[in-house]
Amino acid sequence: MSSSRERILDSFEDALIRDGERAATMEAVAAAADVSKGGLLYHFPSKEALVDALAERLRGLAERDREIMVSAPDGAARYYVRTSVFEDSALDRALVSMARLAQQNHPTAKASLAEIQERWLDALESQLGDRTTARAVKLLGDGLYYDAAFFASADTGRTSADDIEELLGVVDLIVAGRPLR
Structure with missing residues (x-):
């Protein structure tokens, strides 16, 4: 069983994802976590x-992901795109909840997301040797994630393994064509 602290944080995350910042009041979070105010x-x-x-x-979750990315056997670029599918993981939930706060111009949320994005971009640039190529790969993965997190519905389903493989072929072309400058 998780600690009260973790349950509270999970409840805050859930409230942000489901209902947004305004609904994520201290009272609502306490009730959802089954703790007193x-x-x-x-x-x-x-x-x-x-x-x-x-x-x-x-x-913490993003740093663990970045560490896995930089040591991925098939390379950071392929890892980044391959894992850019929303799966409702702990990292996904933390990203979406923080994005909900950033949508309301919350400075901590905006700064945290910017820092994480920069760390992922730096990891890609380190492998690829070129910032522009790294940005192209990152934007491909970000677009895939955005589409999966915000537009996939029960009707359209998730991005298929075949779709991912096709996109990884594009990543290979981008990486093989580097540097762009």
Whole structure:
């Protein structure tokens, strides 16, 4: 069983994803986590403390993902695109919840997302040797993720393994054509 602190943070994340920042009140989070408001305040004395903890969670998950990416046997570029499919993982949930905050111009959310994006781009550039090529690969993966996270429905389903393989072929072409400058 997860700790009260983790349940509270999970509930905050769920509320942001499902209902947005305005609905993610301290009271709603406490009720969803099945803790008293005092119990919530013990762990997170303010909503800003919840945001800071969520940002820290996201940074940790993204850093683990970046470490896997840089050591991926088939390369960082293929890894980035191959894993750019929304799967409702802990990383996906943290990204979407932080994006909900960033949509409301929350400075911590915007800074955290910018930092993570820059770290992923740096990892791609390190492997590819060129920032423009790295950006092309990153934008391909980001577009795939955005499409899967925000537009896939029960009618259209998820991106198929064949679709991913076709896109990885494009990645191979981009990587083989480097540098672009």
